[in-house]
Amino acid sequence: MAITTATPRPAAPAGTAAALRVRPLPPAEHLAFLRGRRALTDAGHGGQVSFLQTPAWARVKDGWTAEGLGWFDELERLVGTALVLHREAPGVRRTFAYLPEGPVIDWSAPRLEGWLDPLLAHLEACGAFAVRMGPPLAYRRWSAATLKDATGPGRSVHEVLPDRVEPVGAVVADRLRTAGWSRCDPGQGGGGGDAQPRLVFEIPLAGRDPEHVWQGLNQEWRRNIRKAARAGVQTGVAGPAELPVFHHLLGITERRDGFRLGRSLEYYERQYAVLNEEQPEGGMRLYTARYQGEVLAAHTMLRSADGARVWYQSGASADHLRQVRPSNALQWRMIQDAQMAGASAYDMRGVPATLDPDAREFGLLRWKLGTGGDAVEMLGEWERPLPGAVNRSLHKAMRGYLARR
Structure with missing residues (x-):
């Protein structure tokens, strides 16, 4: 048959x-x-x-x-x-x-x-x-406004009452426990927790026009995007020949921000080739922000096979000339392109759970909160x-x- x-x-x-x-x-x-x-x-x-x-x-x-x-x-x-x-x-x-x-x-x-x-x-x-x-299901959601109001010493996202509990996610969690599945929580029998980020940040795009998305950005984001435009920062889609530049900037970013992905240039070259062979319309894109001819920031973006979701996968930027705000300009270009492509959500991937403004890792969450999106706890x-x-x-x-x- x-x-x-x-x-x-x-x-x-x-x-x-x-x-x-x-x-x-x-x-x-x-x-x-x-x-x-x-x-x-x-x-x-x-x-x-x-x-x-x-x-x-x-x-x-x-x-x-x-x-x-x-x-x-x-x-x-x-x-x-x-x-x-x-x-x-x-x-x-x-x-x-x-x-x-x-x-x-x-x-x-x-x-x-x-x-x-x-x-x-x-x-x-x-x-x-x-x-x-x-399971690719959302469990709980917090708006940017809710988390900004909850910011404080020693605070965590998980201590804050969510704006929404997703019914399908909640039911599936109960059914999995009943069926003998165990959630991969750190510190509970080893295993180190999830391999993929459980707490992510996304900007809803469905039913919103570009002006609504723009107004969702906070004043700092809008000011920085305008500042980049006045300075002459140019954003665009680059080809695989620019992946070495991206990987060099990624190394700078890792050292500056204190993390290590451990991914080689060959990994990104293979990913770019394989995903775009499967989806010639753009399974993976490399975006760059240039100032006076120099690439100051480079970010990778992935697209789901059904077109419903776009992910900001990895971001890299130089240590110098940060005052011209290349990363803000680049993100805004990527968000606009995701919306024009018909995506329902722009997924900025993982964020830390801390709401303590003195914690080093809070800077990443603060940056993403400025987009006006939602922190989303996945089912894990x-x-x-x-x-x-x-x-x-x-x-x-x-x-x-x-x-x-």
């Missing part, structure tokens, strides 16, 4: 007429399904379609093997997908299975086990000893060892390894 891609509508609840089946999925069909998810994404049924769940991401990652999987209903319609990364445990031919910001399924389905049980059965048959996944990553004493032992050892990393 021919395999067809489902139309963008909520899938029938699992476990009604017939169980869903999981099997390997060719990359072309996988990508076609993700491209058709926009209606479900905007409706909130399936969560986000992350760049980490595209077939191309398997070719970006080093040290992992990968497989694409599809969920099929009783009519052989493709109704869900997953990119699974596998890392083999040393000395044994068993793997730790990881679904970053996935899978892409109908998380609002009334019987979640109808989706997850066939996934676990497939991974166990393939030799996995444990599974980690990151969840783990479950597969049945058997050996699997539980391997899972415990892997969590210790991740904690040490």
Whole structure:
């Protein structure tokens, strides 16, 4: 029977007429399904379609093997997908299975086990000893205004009453706990917490025109963007030939701000080539801000396969001439381009949870709060060892390894 891609509508609840089946999925069909998810994404049924769940991401990652999987209903319609990364445990031919910001399924389905049980059965048959996944669902939201009002010594985002609790995220969290999944919280049995940021910052774009987005910026952001324009800062999309300049500036930024991503130039070159091969319309873009011919800032932007979301992935800037505000100008250009491309949200990725103005890391949150967006706590990553004493032992050892990393 021919395999067809489902139309963008909520899938029938699992476990009604017939169980869903999981099997390997060719990359072309996988990508076609993700491209058709926009209606479900905007409706909130399936969560986000992350760049980490595209077939191309398997070719970006080093040290992992990968497989694409599809969920099929009783009519052989493709109704869900997953990119699974596998890392083999040393000395044994068993793997730790990881679904970053996935899978892409109908998380609002009334019987979640109808989706997850066939996934676990497939991974166990393939030799996995444990599974980690990151449901791409928002859990709680705080507006920029709420967090600005809550700023103070020793304060944290998690101590502040959220403006909104997302109902699908809250229900899924309860269902996962009931089904034996454990949230990857730091300090609880090792593991080091989430591999992907749990607290992110996003600017809503759906239903807003450019003037509304501009008015959402605080006075400091608007002033800095105007200052960059008066100084003659030029922003634009650059090609892969400018990636060495970006990587050089990234090193400067890491030393200045006290963090280390550990990503090589070759990593970004591979990412750029692979993501744009999969999405020629711009799976990954490099933006630069120039002043008097010199690149002072360079940022990377990623686009979801369904076009609903754009991510500001990595930002880099020089130490000198910061007074001409190249990073503010560059972000404003990227936000405008995301809106013109029809994205529903501009995702600025991770932010720290501290609201203490004396904490060094608060500067990043303060900068992003100025855009007038929302801090969003995602549902986070969840783990479950597969049945058997050996699997539980391997899972415990892997969590210790991740904690040490």
